[in-house]
Amino acid sequence: MSLNYVTSVSVIIVLMQEVTATSRHYVDRLFDPDPQKVLQGVIDMKNAVIGNNKQKANLIVLGAVPRLLYLLQQSSSSLELRTECSVVLGSLAMGTENNIKSLVDCHIIPALLQGLLCPDLIFIEACLRCLRTVFISPVTPVQLLYTDSTVIPHLMSLLSRSQRTQEYITQIFSHCCKTPEHQTVLFNHGAIQNIAPLLISPSYKVRMQALKCFSVLAYENTQVSMTLVNVLVDGELLSQVFVRMMQRDQPIEMQLTAAKCLTYMCRAGAIRTDDSCVVLKTLPCLVRMCSKEHLLEERVEGAETLAYLMEPDVELQRIASTTDHLVAMLADYFKYPSSVSAITDIKRVGHWNISCNGILSLQTCYALAILHELQSCQIAILQLDHDLKHAHELRQAAFKLYASLGSNDEDIRKKITETENMMDRIVSGLSESSIKVRLAAVRCLHSLSRSVQQLRTSFHDHAVWKPLMKLLQNAPDEVLVMASSTLCNLLLEFSPSKEPILESGVIELLCSLTQSDSPALRVNGIWALMNMAFQADQKVKGEIVRCLGTEQLFRLLSDPDTNVLMKTLGLLRNLLSTRPHIDQIMSSHGKQIMQAVTLILEAEHSIEVKEQTLCILANIADGNTAKELIMTNDDMLQKIKYYMGHSNVKLQLAATFCISNLIWNEEDGSQERQDKLREMGFVDILHKLTQASDPNLSDRAKTAMQQYLA
């Protein structure tokens, strides 16, 4: 074999030269002064490039594209020539991504869009076909469709011309609608009214592309979705048309896309989650898509769409969890690639064929045969890549779906964790190379971490905190958000993982999260610290305060995000519990804390924030020495008085708590404090509160009053 390669290399070089020479000949003919010869040259070129990527690349390198575009745009060219030019360009676009790039660089898009203004239908169709091929490539910037504002309305008007224009235009739309702005542009130009009738076109391709259009238009778009539910197609509601497209004898692609449309409409609030077309049609259809008998891509899309559909609705989650053994079916997503699929892949490679052109000599054919073998190796490698990508896609889709299934119902979570090797899979998913898989795995873990039972059992048994901590060290923000959120749950007081996590130096990491630019990360960081401080020992609390630093703590207290503020207050409250801790912290940071409390009570904040702040004050009032910080602060006492008379019972209760702590009998100096507060009129207020309609409040006031009576 190695000997063969030596000879073959030279043969390949010969072959290259030969191909280049013939290619040049094709290009030269485009410049012939006789238009008839030019036309024949273009037609010959068309026949030469079909299915021949090498030839296409050569022609592009030799500068055929600008010339073809020139001929295409010349109004002096015959329609036939212009049409043939766009056909050749379309053929060149069918090649590699590099070909597309070159074509786009030569400004093929504006030239073709210009061509659409010609009245000739055949020419329009050829231009559209070429445009379609260019636009569906991932390397083409979709924005190019929107730069000229007259293009979309013109395309809409071409929809009525023929089945071909319908197919190509809807395909272009569905590939070029990537942002809410795109959706709005298409919507405003009447996409819905223009495309809806195509759903009952006699041509399957047209129906399919129209359906795809609706799926991209409706995605996360309330305006479009709300309009869609009221659209009638031939007297039938659009949702019913979609339901019919989901019938089990329809092609899978159609079932899946129709299910996506209904899913998006449902998530955008246009269809209720208990509507029978969702519960009895869309959901079962998507569950079916997850079954083994379908293609990998379909299984991935099915699972992702299903996860999205039922994310907010526990009833759908319950139904899905019992439909067709979905939870067990998803376990199969982790069994790819299997040894069986490897064998079929090799077979697929074996069937690969290279198209041979008549102009090649026997020798070059031989060279091609060797090239073919080389290519086979490459293809085998590509295939392996492809398989790995699918394996990743499958895993992340399964994790997403598990996450969605388990987000609310405890029984479903139990069922998921009991699935074979589930926890091991999540653990290994957390450290996979693919970021998508890691993110999905941590989402799944997060969803399951809402279960007290799982936190106590499987989470601890599988030491999920280890990979989770590792993940937190260096990950993109979206992964960090999920991971830190999961960590919050793992740090809950009853979680057995709390101890080992503490020992792994998590505090520093969490403190650094609180300095993040992302509010979500700040919340999670401070939240986790809050959970950690709950009933923690002195050492941990000291560590938190030391590590976070008072400066950062107070910065968080003025955070624009209310969630961050709430959790910071929660942290303070947890830090300030049990008397020795209160006194210790207040002795070192008393001044700043009192200042912060004053600021918050004086500023415009929600009831919840104020309540939390008053609770902190009540905790401070529980300290031995800390009490004095309040007692000596008349301004603060006035504030407490104010809140005791507030219209909100929660605030009254918290303020009363605070006073009750200050006047508690058995403590040193209680008499003086009672006297002072009596002077300030607190007894009258307390007396009034004993008559409060809220039983908690009146009880609390009565208990406080008893301190005076004793």
Add this chain to the structure above:
Amino acid sequence: MSGQSSGCGFLMSVVVHGDSVLNEQEKELNQRLRRLYPAVNENETPLPRSWSPKDKFSYIGLSQNNLRVHYKGMTPRHTQAASRVLLLHRYMGIGLSAQGVNMNRLPGWDKHSYGYHGDDGHSFCSSGTGQPYGPTFTTGDVIGCCVNLINNTCFYTKNGHSLGNDLRQQSQYPNLYPTVGLQTPGEVVDANFGQHPFVFDIEDYMREWRTKIQAQIDRFPIGEREGEWQSMIQKMVASYLVHHSYCATAEAFAKSTDQAVHEELASIKNRQKIQKLVLSGRMGEAIETTQQLYPNLLERNPDLLFMLKVRQFIEMVNGTDSEVRCLGGRSPKSQDSYPGSPRPFSSPSHKASSSQPYLPGFDSNCCNGVTSNKSHSSSPHSHKPCPPGSGSTLPASDISLNGSRSQQPISSSDVDMEVDHFTNGVTESSSNGFLNGSSKHATEPDDCDADMEVESAQSKRQLCGGSQAAIERMIHFGRELQSMSEHLRRECGKNSANKKMLKDAFSLLAYSDPWNSPVGYQLDAIQREPVCSTLNSAILETHNLPKQPPLAQAVGQAAQCLAIMARTGSGSCAFASVDDYLH
């Protein structure tokens, strides 16, 4: 208890309608069952329509036309602890079981019995220990069961959602009946065997399988060698064309496909000529031509000749036969032209097979919809249906299950009368109308004149084309036929087919308007086809050519195969009707 079944099907309902809508409901039920079990011949294997009152344990009560099941056992002497557990759960099972299974136990616990139990959601497969299968179910839930005979799987549904295949319940035993078991006093289950649409979209499920089977047929690999398949098809088409004597077409086809025709062109043309005569109703000429061209054929086949003559008699009545036509005043053209070519595949073998009963069909052994109400506690009892679908052995008490047209015993008597009248209707009402006038005509054809004259004024079509001479000729011919029949009987012994043929033909004269009489179908041009085909086959046989074209034979064989598949319980035949492929 279980529904009475043909070894594969059953169905159940939630709401039960009153008696007044019963007929309507029954019609709907029949239609639905027909759709759900396309290959089941209910004459051989009736489908369940209600629970069998015989196959049940004594603690089980039935009501609502045997569709509602309730538990009427006394509270059993359980220990305190046990009954507390029972109070918490609905002890109810849905499933399948063979005949003769112990009716005192929930489905699934015994051999040849399978069940899905509501208390724990487990599936039981001939064993007291269940395996986790699906969710639990309780009051208000609708539970369904579907057996797929194509891939031999079984799944249950809850409130319209498939719970997935129950892998342990491979239905190895084709004769399974839908079964429910209850053991809680006050518990009620309503069944839907197809009286109402099912909550689970079974039609959609069937659509998927129909598509799968058809794709399988379409993709079926054929001959390895290139071109072999094509040339075989061409041969079949060519032989078919030749058989039916489409000479020009056959010639053109043979030429363009490079085929050899195995019959002289002249011979084909002769057959074509005869067939044309038969199909246009000119029987006399047809017989004459046959005798000319194939001198010994009819002499050797007296039965065939008899059949042709009987047909000739019918055509005389019709006024189309050449012998009466020349006597009658009607324009020959009006009845002469036969509207079209011989119908494809009217060969005997196909006829036979298409009338063959189909058997168990598709997969959908489906029992959807069990609703449970109330509960207390007790011991388990289940209840089984009527005896299996061994066809005719239905108990008398189950009339309602049995026939599609027979009256419901439940419905009031005058409704019965109407139903009766309606079903037998056509024959009786028309005979009532005409018997007094012309009842004797069959035996004494001679004095038909007066009546005929009267009738002719009213009806467009007239006996023998309306000519008196023609009628006389016809009557004369009838006498000849009668004596030929007697002669045949003496020579060849009794032949009931011949006897019936003659009787039916003569019966035409018993009616003043034979065309609209119960035996009037004989006058339809379509009846010429079997005659034509038989004659054609006989001619071909004398030339040592197949009496049936291979194409028709293949079609007939395919239909037979499907019938056999149906009888052996191979489910896919339900979606592979030969007719679907003939357009």
